[in-house]
Amino acid sequence: MACFGPSPGWAPQQGVGMPGQAGAPMVGPAPALFGNTRYHYHTRDGGPPNDGKPPVLPSSGMPIPPWGFAPGVSGAAFGGPGGAAFGGPPGSAFGGPPGAAFGGPPGSAFGGSPGAAFGGPPGAPFGGPASQPPMGCFPGPPPGAGGPPPPAYTCFPTSSTTPGPVATPPAPSNFLGGVLYAPKDEEDVPAPGNRVNGRLARVDDGSGVLLPEHMTTFHVLNPGCHPERTKHFKRDMKFKVQLADSQWTVRYLIKQLGGLKILERQKEWAHREDLVAVEEWHELGNGEFRPGSTVYYNSAKAACTLAEMGWGPERGKAGGQPAVWVVLYPIPPFAFGYHTKQLGELVFGVQRWETERGAKKAYHRDNRTDQEPGEITKAGDLIQSVWPANTDLRFKAITLFEPEKKSLLPYLDAEHSGGRLPFIPRKALSSYYIRNTDRFHEAIVNLSEGKIESNVRLGANVHGSGDYEEIVELEKQALEHEAVKAEIAKLKLPEGAVVCADPWIYGSDGVDDDHRYYQVFMYMRDPANASEADSNHYAFPLPFSPVFNASTFELVRIDQLPTGADKTLKPIAAYQAKAASEYVSEYQELRKDVKALHVLQPDGPSFTVTTTGETGWTVAWQKWTFRVGFNQREGMVLYDVRYESRPLFYRLSLSDMNIPYADPRAPFHKKSAFDLGDAGAGITANNLQLGCDCLGHIQYLSSVVSDDKGKPVPLPNCVCVHEVDSGISWKHTNYRTGRAAVARSRELVLQSIMTASNYEYVLAFVFNQAGELAYEVRATGILSTQPIDHDLDKTGVAWGTVVHPGVLAVHHQHNFSLRVDPMIDGPNNSVVYQEAHAMPVDKDWNPHGNGYVVTEHTITTSGGYDLDTDANRVFKIVNPAVKNPINGKSVAYKIIAPPFQKILSSPDSFNFKRAEFSDHNIYVTAHRDRELYSGGWYTNQSRGGTGVRSWAARKDKVEDSDVVVWVQFGINHVPRTEDFPVMPAETLKVMLKPVNFFAKNPALDVPPSTQTFNQSTLVAAVNHQPACH
Known part of the structure; x- marks a missing residue:
């Protein structure tokens, strides 16, 4: 069947188009509507498919002709009654009067003049040579078809009454006849009589790789469909296209298996004019899918069928035969750059696709997983x-x-x-x-x-984050610059000393900081062990700091550092020898009484991880399900968190963190790190090692980020998934019977570790069996140090602690911001705060003075809010539309965050203005898509005004709506000598706990704790007790 002429790679042969029973439109010898060239389909290597044997319909075993449609009843095309096409009355096509096509006058096609096809001049059928016509036009029949000399092209009219071509660019060479033109979106669906401009939807990449990045969307809509139905049929109006070896293919994905599916709801849809479709893919296992079949229908005015010329799903595996698809469907004339006032005017297109031998892996690309x-x-x-x-x-x-x-x-x-x-x-x-x-x-x-x-x-004072290649180059420049070498020479360091450079994001103070800079702090390895690459150079800070332009890597200046008790700058003095302070194990006298502690799960883990592409995962564990993404800035992101299929959270992530330092002297006053915005929890993620960072039965997740050249960089093992025992979940002993009922608590941990120069943060999402979710941060690593005069070792300064001779660790705050995008049993939620207050003493109601009550207050407008420990203030996210079946209260999750001291920097300071999240325990805002980062999208040398404080100032309505809750927590780190040379982990945790969400304790069904299951062992038989059963 040659509808638009042959396409590259397809072999036309002269013959009869769509042979069938006599009297059927679109079937029979040369007078058929679609011309008389048919195609014989070949595989890529030139051989006929299936060794020349005709394929069959999977559902019936009926042979499929090479044009891709199964025979109808005698005299019918596409299943209509005898002599009918597409279900119209005998002798009609698409429901027009006898002898008419698509409702035009007898002898016409698509409403054109008698004897014309698609509104062209009389005698112009719809088919022709391989050359591409202008947009909206189609080639005439091939030479030698008989009859008068054919026109070069047949074109659609610009209206229902005026025929003729329109000057338009030629159609691209890798599709047939322009069938991929479509309205831009659902809003472009015209009301009757409206003019609508179409667009060309195409893929220019000719790589032939069947991957999601080659997908694009088209909307195939009847111009006569009613706008009010558009929303209802939104998902039925789209299809996806992938480029495969310079051919086009329509691909769909739904959760349904099987062969060719005939539309089961045909009768229900028959009265509608809107185009609808049934879609299938075949699941082959191992994440592979193979397209099945799709059947389109709308009203009696138009119909469309897709048939697969191929074999069952087993043929989609490697080494199987190729599949050939033929697609026939109606599209509106305006989709070719034309418009029409005639409702129901349609045009036809045919597209084909031939795959190479062996199925390529195809999968549905989830839009919540980061770039592959x-x-x-x-x-x-x-x-x-x-x-x-x-x-x-x-x-x-x-x-x-x-x-x-x-x-x-x-x-x-x-x-x-x-x-x-x-x-x-x-x-x-x-x-x-x-x-x-x-x-x-x-x-x-x-x-x-x-x-x-x-x-x-982007505008002035908007700067990008640092990147690894940039840091490496800055270190190199700092150590090789002659001016820096001259400063080093003044110190008269020991022979063979090795100097190190730590580039820091410059910070902001509004003084000559419009350009992007780095403040580079200088250190030295232990001179007695200079060859040790892991020597703790933070024990040897040097008293000067170069400043470099981050774009040009040019030296801007060299700052001298204050080392005394005030801001006085002293001449650089010669180095004074002192002891090292190392942290790596080979320089320690290790304990010898630590016995092995193995975490074993002989039956395997209780969780499952399903890969979605290369950078996304679905996790299921103990009634929990959620998606895991991993990106350059936030690191781990959880999507669509559910418990027993009930939605809880749309999106969860650590949004931002800020570490302002307390030294008021220049240049330290600008030292205020945004480790996520200035660097990123993803790009600095550690490669976790088995037996080191996570214990037990581990599954690792790996991701990818980009480098400075726009190329992918793998992040192996950036997340570990494992289970831990967390003690007793619940217990009760009936003292009357002596029976103890007890269940242990198990937790699922997803953990990632980032290294931001000197500091490490262990970041984890923790789930338990009682429907509770926590976000946990463990701060560890090495303190950022600076030099201090030795005569101050014993007295120190007010803004820091001397942690080693000549080494000052300045006080600093760690302020974290957790972004909670809830959907507690639905997308519309409210935030309330609950307080406990003593009842006044009253002779009738509270005569003994012991009574207290709990009150709740709903937050109605966006803003910042704080905890009140005296009132036991607790914030809850509630769904006011869903009630607990026991007590009728709104289902909710409460936020349990540790109290912390808000940012101490002055409200007039740049530190305060930039860290917009650090002045309140809770912020509540109305959801907006690009408001993901509470400190603003670009934090490097930022000026403020682009974060959550500014968003909350809009005073948006946040009651019973799509809200976002920002939970702040942190520590004021006053260093101690125990924190050096490496600090023990400081743990912080935010809990999200159900409140009246369940009808009872959701962990009741956890199996009881027994010796048979746990297999504990005795250290000795002394004080032996019987085991629990």
């Missing part, structure tokens, strides 16, 4: 392509640009109900510089369509 290696490369290449040749770009990040929440919520509904997953395009967000300049840009790349949606230069 190929996507990072593609995004970087697309951005590079818009700049003149030889423009050198320095990429700061290429990461997932998350879809709008309003798009993902229907996706989640479909995912959990087993419905069709709406297609959401994959997008990347990139920040980058023109290398060696301050010209900083942000781009959003639509990976599905292979295009850049936005690419803007």
Whole structure:
């Protein structure tokens, strides 16, 4: 069947098009509507499919002709009655009067003049040579078909009454006849009589790799459909296209297995004019899917069928035969750049696809997982392509640009109900510089369509984060610069001394800091052990600090550091010898009484991890399910957290952290690190090692980030997943019977560790069996140190602690911000705070003065709120529309956060202005998609005004709506000698606990703790007690 002429790689043969029973439109000899060239399909290596044997319909075993449609009843096409096409009355096509096609006058096709096809001049059928016509036009029949000389092209009219071509660019060569033109989105669906402009949706990448980055979306809509139905049919109006070996293919994904599926709801849909579809994929196992079949229907005015010319799902495995798809469907004339006032006017398109031998791995790409290696490369290449040749770009990040929440919520509904997953395009967000300049840009790349949606230069005082390659280059420049060497020479260091450089984000004070700088702090290894690469150089701080331009790597100046009790700068003095302070094990006298403690799970773990692509995972454990993502800035991100399928949290992540230091002297006054915004929990993630960072039965998750050239960098083992025993979950002993009922608590831990220069943060999400979720931070690592005069070793200064001779560790705060995007039993939630107050003494109600009551107050507008320990103030996220079946209270989760001292910097300081989250325990804001980071999107040398404090100032409505809760916690770290040379971990934990969410203790069904299950052993038989059973 040659509808638009042969495409490259397809072999046309002269013959009869769509042979069938006599009297059937679109079936029979040359007078058939679609011309008289048919295609014989070949595999890529030139051989016929299945050794020349015709394929069969999987559901019936009926042979499928090479044009891809099964025979109808005698005289019918596509299952209509005798002499009918698409279910119209005998002698009609698509429901028009006898002898008419698509409702036009007798002898016409698609409403054109008698004898014309698709509104062209009389005698012009719909088919022809391989050359591509202009947009909206189609080639005539091939030479030698008989009859008068055919026209070169047949074109659609610009209205229902005026025929003729319209000057448009030629169609791209890798699709047939322009069938991939479509309205831009659902809002472009016209009301009757409205003009709508279409667009060309295409993929330009010819790599032929079947991966999600080649997907794009098209909307195939009847121009006569009613706007009010558009929303209802939104998911039925889309399909996805992947590029495969320069051919187009339609691909769908729903959770349904089997062969060709005939539309079961045909009768229910028959009265509608809206195009609908049933979709299938075949699951092969190991994450592989193979497309099955799709059947389209709308009303009697139009119909569409897709048939698979291939074999069952087992053929999709490697080494199987290729599958060939033929697609026939109606599309509106305006989709070709035309408009129409005639309701129901449609045009036809045919597209085909031939795969190579052996199935390629295909999967549904989840839009909550970060960029895969190929996507990072593609995004970087697309951005590079818009700049003149030889423009050198320095990429700061290429990461997932998350879809709008309003798009993902229907996706989640479909995912959990087993419905069709709406297609959401994959997008990347990139920040980058023109290398060696301050010209900083942000781009959003639509990976599905292979295009850049936005690419803007950001304004003044907006700077990108640091990156690894930049830090390495700065260290090199600092150690090789002649001016720095001259300063080192003044110290008269011991022979063979090795100097080290620690580049720090410059910070902000508003003084000559418009450019992006680094403040480099200088140290020295232990001179007695200078060859030891792991020597603790923080025990040997040096009294000067170079400042470098981060773009050009040029030295700006060298700051002398104050080393006394005030801001006085002293001449550099010669180095004074002192002892080292090492932390690595080979320099310690290790304990000899530590026995092995093994964590074993002989039956395997209780959790399962399912991979979604290369950078996303679904975890199921003890009634919990959730998605895990991992990105460059936040590290771990949890999506769609549910317990027993009930939604709890849409998104959870550590949003930001700030570490302001207390030394008021320059240049230390600018020392205020944003370790997520200035660096990133993802890009600094450790490669976790078995038996070291996580104990037990471990599963590791690996991810990928981008480098400064826009290329992928693997992050192996950046997350570990394991179970731990956390003691008793619940217990009661009936003293009357002596029976003890007890269950132990088990926790699931997802852990990642970041290293931000000198500091480490162990970051973990912790789940338990009682429906509780925690976020835990363990701060460890090495203190950031600075020199202090030896005569102050015993007296010190007010803003720090001397932790080693000549070494000052300054007081500092660690302020963390946890972003909680809730959906407690649904997306609309409220935040309330609960307080306990003593009842006044009253002779009737509280005569003994012991009574107290608990009150609740609903937060109605966005703002910052604080804990009150005197009132036992607790914040809860509630769903006012869902009530507990026992007591009728709104279901809720409460936030238990440790109290912390809010930021101590003056409200007029840059430290305070920049750390917008650090002045309240809780912030509540209305959800907005790009408001992810409580300190603002770009924190490096920021000025403030772009974070959660500013968002909360909008005073948005936050009652019974889509809210976001920002939970702050932290420590005021007053260093002690025990914190050096490496500090014991300081643990902080935020708990999210159910309140009236369940009808009873959800951990009641945890099996009781028994010796048979636990297999504990005795150290000795002394004081032996019987085992529990």
